[in-house]
Amino acid sequence: MIEIKHRKDLARLRRLALGSQGLLQTQPYGRGLAGAVNAINHIGYVQIDTISVIERAHHHVLHCRVPQFEPSMTNQMLLDKKIFEYWTHAASFIPINDFRFSLPYKHAIKNGQTHWYKNPDKKLMNELLARIRSDGPLRSRDIKNISSKRAGWWDWKPAKRALEQLYMEGELMISSREGFQKTYDLTERVLPNHINTQMPNIEELATHIITQQLRSHGLISLKGLTYQRRNTELRNTVKSLINEGLEQRSLEQIKLNNSDIFILEAGAFERSLPRQNNRLLIISPFDNSVIQRERLKTLFHFDYQLECYLPATKRQYGYFCLPLLFRDEFVGRMDCKTHRKNSHLEIKSLYLEKNDLEEDKVISAFIDAITLFADFQKCQSISLNSAYPKRLTQYLQKKLKALG
Template identity: 75%
Template sequence: MIKIKRPQDLARLRRLALAAQGLLQAQPYGRGLAGARKAINQLGYVQIDTISVVERAHHHVIHSRVPAFKPAMTNQMLLDGDIFEYWAHAAAFLPIADFRFSLPYKHAIKSGQTHWYKTRDKKLMGELLARIRSDGPIRSRDVETNTSKRAGWWDWKPAKKALEQMYMEGDLMVSDREGFQKTYDLTERVLPSQVNLQMPSMEEFAAHIVEQQLRCHGIVSLKGLTYLRRSTDLRKTVKALVNERLAQRTLEQVQVDSGEVFILETGALERRLPRVNSRMLILSPFDNSVIQRERLKTLFQYDYQIECYVPAAKRRYGYFCLPLLYRDEFVGRVDCKAHRKSSHLEIKSLHLEPHSFDEDVVLMAFVEAITIFSLFQKCDSVSLTNANPKRLTQRLQRALKPLG
């Protein structure tokens, strides 16, 4: 096992992680729709989230990696059969090539080994399935029931719950989206003909996870490989496979000062890494690179928490603070809100943490990043309320004035 002691060795680990995530180069996957396809194939999934304070997470993640990406391209990939919608560790868009690896979870739900909803209305499910088979795709809002509308996702109408249950079991797929309005259709009518439908063995599933995670993260922990996957058998099989590959010396381990052990391909530390781009990226709280918070803290010494679920009085940085990545370090966070009616991006607060970079350069990088970000939000003006350190507030307000 390699012990990571020197700062330059930890920096190499960070570079490996960021390069695998497509965050070091300006356009690692190309541009536009073609680049978006390659990005999702590399990342393995893009999380779908409903929060709309700024552009939604599934668009934001791709935008951070693909120049000329437009939000409409996500649904275009869905319509073209390049991606499909299902559950990863959360609702997500996934590469269509990985479809067969969604089958074990679907089977577990359908067979009752695990539950999506505790009770299923099988009669209603059968009626809806027959209607879709005869009449074509259906949107959940097209289904009329006598149930009064109540607030909260736990009070979804019975018909919507039935559609969602059949989607999770695999009988239905999302064939189209209009915002967060899903259109459901029979799986056999949605899937491209070339898709592999063979149920993977546990060993095949474990190999897929190990290879995918090494590809998209560069370095992984044993815990991170099965992040939020609850299958004990899968975890045991993944662990056995990792131990086998360590014994074969196709994988090796490194240990950082905290004691955390990471796994990577043998020789990865010696590879030539992409040069660091002197730019700042404003990332989504649900970005693949930051979603495993413990890993983020261990590798980057960046303690991050999304605070929209924290009571307002206890928030430190804001409702929806976004991580700031400069070169190969996380240097702060920014709390923004896009006011779409007035096309205005409000920066409620910017927090810069101690770093070793030239302050002027970092501030210039932030102004450039927020300019690009505001265009992505379709905002033509920007304002800043507060910055930390406070001495930077007026300076940044002046720098942002041309955007206001």
Template identity: 65%
Template sequence: MLEMKQPQDRALLRRLALASQGLLQTQPYGQGLAGARNAINHLGYIQIDTISVVERAHHHVFYTRVPDFKPAMTNELLVQGDIFEYWSHAAAFLPIADFRFSLPYKHAIKSGQTHWYKTRDQKLMHELLARIRSEGPIRSRDVKGDTKQRAGWWDWKPAKQALEQLYMEGDLMVSSRAGFQKTYDLTERVLPSHINTQMPSLEEFAEHLLEQQLRCHGLVTLKGLTYLRRNTELRKAVKNLVSARLAQGTLEQVQVSNGEVFLLEAGALERFVSPSSNRMLILSPFDNSVIQRDRLKALFQFDYQIECYLPEVKRQYGYFCLPLLYGDEFIGRMNAKAHRKTGHLEIKALHFHPHQFDDELVIAAWLEAIIAFSQFQQCQTVSLTQVYPNTLIQRLQNALKSLT
């Protein structure tokens, strides 16, 4: 096992990880709709999230990697049959070519495994399927249900629960969506006819996960390969596959300074990896590159937690802090909110952590990133309230004023 504990070693691993995520290049997958299609095919999934403090996470991930991406393109990919919605480690958009790897979980849910609901209204589910079969696609709001005041999103009306259960079991697919209003239709009417629907074996699933994770991350941990998947047999199959690949010499292991062991393709470190630049990227908290927090800390020494799920008194950086990637290092986070009605981007707090970079270069990179980011939020004005360290606040505020 190769030990990589020196700063130059960690920099090489970081660049491999970021290049594999498409975060070192300006247009690694192309532009616009074609670029978005290529991006998700490479990344393997893009997590869907409901939080709308800034543009939603699934659009944000595309935006970071694909020039000229527009949020409407996500639904366009869905309608065209290039992607589909289902559960990965969370709700996600997935490449349509990977559809068969959603089948094991659908089969488990249909066989009684609980995802959301312990009880199922089979009669209502049967009625909804019959209605969709005869009348066509349906939205949950098109179905009359219990109109009593509900406690929250987890207390959906029975019709919504039944639709979602049919979706999780695989009888229905999402054929389109407008914001978070999903339209459901029969799987046989949504799924393109050329897509492989054969149930994968455990070994095939394990191979799919390994190849996907190595492709989009460059280097992975054994735990990360089955991140948030609770299938014990699948984990065992992945472990067996990794052991076999290590024995064959097609995989190798490296150990970083905190003791974490990463797997990567043999020879990957000898290949050219694009050097980092002075570009800054404002990432989503649900970005593929940061969602595995242990990995993020081991590779980048960036201890990150999204704080919107914490009580306000326990928040250190703010409700919805966005990681700031400068070159190949995470150097800060930004707590922001887009006020769409007024077209204003409010930066409540900007935190720069101690770093070795020239402040002027960092400020210039941040300003360039903010211009593009505010346009993505459809905001015409930007304000900045707090900066840490506060010695930078006057320069940053003056620079922002010069943009308006």
């Protein structure tokens, strides 16, 4: 077992994690649409979220990794059948080649081993399925239109629940989406013919999870491997395969000085890693690199909570604070909002929390990052209400005003 005792070793471990996420390189997956496909294939999923204070999280995640990415490209990837939508630990875009690994959860819902909705309306589900089979794809908004025109046939809320149940059971897939208006169609009409649809056994599923996590995170914990998965048999199989890998020395363990243990491929710690640069990244709260908050705190010493789910009186940093990554450290957070009507990005508060970094380099990198970020938000001006340390507020306000 490798023991991490020195700061330089911890820095190397962090670089392994960030490099595996594609956050150290400027274009690790390429550019534009092709780069976005490569990015999802590598990191395994991109979480979909509805919060719209700034550009949606699923677009933000790809923006951080893929130069020239545009939000319209997510729907294009659906239309091109490069990705599909389903549930990981949350609603997500997933590589189409990983389709078969969604089948166990669909099977469990369909057979009542787990529930999406309790007591689903089978009659209504069959009516919806028959309608889609005969009339073609159905948009979620179409149900409402049909309901209002044909009173007494479908009621909006039960019909919407039935449609979602069919999707979660795997009878339907989302063939395209405009914002959050989804179009549903029969799975056999959406899924490309070459895609493997064989149900994986528990060992195949566990192997897939381990392989994907090692590829996309570089180092993993047993708890993190089955994040938000409550299947006891799956957890036991994952643990067994990890122990087998350790015994065969294809895997090794690494221990941090706080006694937390991570697992990585043998030799990964000595592997050549991308060089550091002075780039700062503004990260989504739903980014794959930060979604496991305990891992983030253990590995990066960054205590982060998304506070939009808290009452306003209990928020310390703001409604939708975004982590700030500089080199291999999370150095602060920013609460901001896009005012789309007047193309303005309002930074409500900016917190720079690391005292041992070169402040001028961090600020310079932040100015570069916020310029790109505002462009991504389609904003032409930026303002700052307050910064911490407070002495930076006026200086940054002048810098940002000059950008507009």
